[in-house]
Amino acid sequence: MKAVVQRRYGSAVFGDLDVPVPGQGEVLLEVRAAGVDMGVWHLLTGKPYLLRFLGFGFRGPKSPVPGRDVAGVVKEIGPGVTGFAVGDEVFGTCEGSFAEYAVAPVSRLARKPEGISFTEAAAVPISGGTALQGLRGVQAGQRVLVLGAGGGVGSYGVQIAKALGAHVTGVCSTSKVELVRSLGADEVFDYTVADFTGTYDLILDCGGARPLSRLRGATNERGRIVLVGAETGGSITGGFQKSLGSLLLNPFSSKKFVPLMSTERADVFDELRVLIEAGSVKAAVGKVFPLSEALDAVDHVYSRRSVGKTVVTI
Incomplete structure (x- = not known):
């Protein structure tokens, strides 16, 4: 699969990786879109250094693929998963959403709101x-x-x-x-x-x-x-x-x-789904980049030029 690949802090390339395999309580997603925020920049650069002591990887990033906001389609079900089926459209967070496929724990996924695109859905979870x-x-x-x-x-x-x-x-x-x-x-x-x-x-x-x-x-x-x-x-x-x-x-x-130390949970994302479907909240999507230009998307957010939420589409 195509993905943004990061082996060390401060360096990443667009390349190829094996498709990941879902484990206990996880699903494999065909990623359709991934949100971008300053958190992605921090994990790409490893700064501030305090983050490295908080479990994100001391010498290098734990995840070889950056990106955490995700919206996509369930392609494979891991052991112990209930409540989701192959073909379901979902949104939430995972580790490694800047890729064509990503593994996500079902504890951090909810059904994608009806009536919005994958691009809009990917702009919602973390922010x-x-x-x-x-x-x-x-x-x-x-x-x-x-x-x-x-x-x-x-x-x-x-x-x-x-x-x-x-x-x-x-x-x-x-x-x-x-x-x-x-x-x-x-x-x-x-x-x-x-x-x-x-x-x-x-x-x-x-x-x-x-x-x-x-x-x-x-x-x-x-x-x-x-x-x-x-x-x-x-x-x-x-x-x-x-x-x-x-x-x-x-x-x-x-x-x-x-x-504020916010948490990423399915019930929180489901609350957001309800608000979106009721018309009370909409995804304020700004600039959209293709996966091959994901690093440019991160630079765009870091420059503070983004209006609303920046999104990478796959």
């Missing part, structure tokens, strides 16, 4: 799942601020918060303003012109550029600041030190920082 978990507890009528509203997680954050009945304010760059408006944001701030104003019950910080003091000052009493991630740190810890530092502030204020 949509992260936004959904970050917005748990939001009540109708509350004010939600989404920083980085034009990116992968942020674009779903705007829509899910609206589906929960919140008043939503999005913050993004000039090129993404129209997208964020089209996703249903009640207010949109172009941070290149003027920063956001007001106070909020929940801030979903998908950008990581603003200091903790600024976020806390924009939060109502007993409000929450959910830290999705940051790309402002160095090669050792990346933006993780911001999340760790935020925990030290929690005992001294009724406003709480919540560093």
Whole structure:
């Protein structure tokens, strides 16, 4: 099969690999599309180095194929699998989706939403799942601020918060303003012109550029600041030190920082399927690349030029 092949950090090529064999609780997928986010870049480069200590491979990547968001068709069933059959259309996550075939655990797969393409479905799992978990507890009528509203997680954050009945304010760059408006944001701030104003019950910080003091000052009493991630740190810890530092502030204020560690589970993806089929959430797909140009897709995301979610099609 054709695949992006990575044997060491910082280097990958488009080449050939054997088709993988599904093990216990796994299925073999014919991959139709794979989502791209900053996580792929981190695993390709091995940076920040903290990731290597978190189980992704110390000297080199554990998976020879990058890519984790996936949408495709079940081609083979592994031992112990129930609930799926050959020919089923699914979406979710796996290790190695930048390939014509990939093995995926059924614990991280759900049926593909009806009425959308594989390209759209592949744009949903990680970013949509992260936004959904970050917005748990939001009540109708509350004010939600989404920083980085034009990116992968942020674009779903705007829509899910609206589906929960919140008043939503999005913050993004000039090129993404129209997208964020089209996703249903009640207010949109172009941070290149003027920063956001007001106070909020929940801030979903998908950008990581603003200091903790600024976020806390924009939060109502007993409000929450959910830290999705940051790309402002160095090669050792990346933006993780911001999340760790935020925990030290929690005992001294009724406003709480919540560093988000999202999980990839079938039930989360099934919640997203329901929202999509109800018309409450749509996949905001930006640029689409063929598998042979998957590394260009990763560079596109890293350059921060992506509007919505970047996808690789197979």
